[in-house]
Amino acid sequence: MVPVDEQVETAIAWLKRHATSKTRDGMARYAIPSEHAFGVSMAHIQQLAKQLGRSHALADALWDTGWYEARMLAAYVDEPARVTSSQMDRWCRDFDNWAICDTLCFALFDRAPHAWKKVPLWAGRRDEFVKRAAFALLASLALHDREAADAQFLHGLELIERESGDDRNFVKKGVSWALRSIGRRRSPGLRTAALATAKRLAESQEPAARWVGKDALRDFAKAQAKRDSA
Known part of the structure; x- marks a missing residue:
C-alpha cells in the first residue's frame, strides 16, 4: 500500500x-x-x-x-458510506464557491448516510455557501435518491418557501434548483406541490422569492411543453 x-x-x-x-x-x-x-x-x-x-x-x-x-x-x-456527519459540516464550512459546493453535494454528499439531516440544518445557516449547500443537496437528493418518501420532499418545499426571500445570488439560485428538481424529477403529487409552491412564490412581495417562483414556473412550462410534444 x-x-x-x-x-x-x-x-x-x-x-x-x-x-x-x-x-x-x-x-x-x-x-x-x-x-x-x-x-x-x-x-x-x-x-x-x-x-x-x-x-x-x-x-x-x-x-x-x-x-x-x-x-x-x-x-x-x-467513499459515500464512510462520509461522517462532522466531515460534512467541516467541508461545508470550507466552501468558498458554487462549483465546489454543488460538486460535493451532487457527487458525494447526497449519497452519504447523513444527507437528509443536513438539509434543514444548513438551510438555517447564515453563511452563503453553507445555505446554498442545503438546497444544492436537496436538489441532488431529488435527482438521485430513489428511495426517499414524498414526505421528505414536502418538508423540503417548506424549507424552500421559508428561505426563498434570501436575495443573495448563490442562495436564490440554489433554492430555485431545489424547487425545479422536485417539480420535475419526483412523483406526480410532488410535481403538483412544487407547482403550487412556485405559483405562491411568483406572487410574493419579496423580489428574491418572486424570482425563484418565476424561474421555476418557466422551467415547469418548458418541461410540460416537452411532454406534450412527445
Missing part, C-alpha cells in the same frame, strides 16, 4: 501537469476563485479519480491541501 501522503503528492503533481493557464484564467467567467487553483478541466479531474479509485483517507487528505482541483477530486474519490 502506498502511504496516503505519497498518493496526495502524486495526485497534485498529476494535476499540475494537466493544468493550463487558459483553464485557470477562464474560471473568473464562472465566478470561481482561482487563487488556489491550478487550472485543470473537470474531464481531467474525473479521469484522475478513475485512476485513483475510492479511498476515504485519500479524499480527506486531498481536501486538506486546500487546492481547488484536489477538493473537486475528493468528491469523486471519497
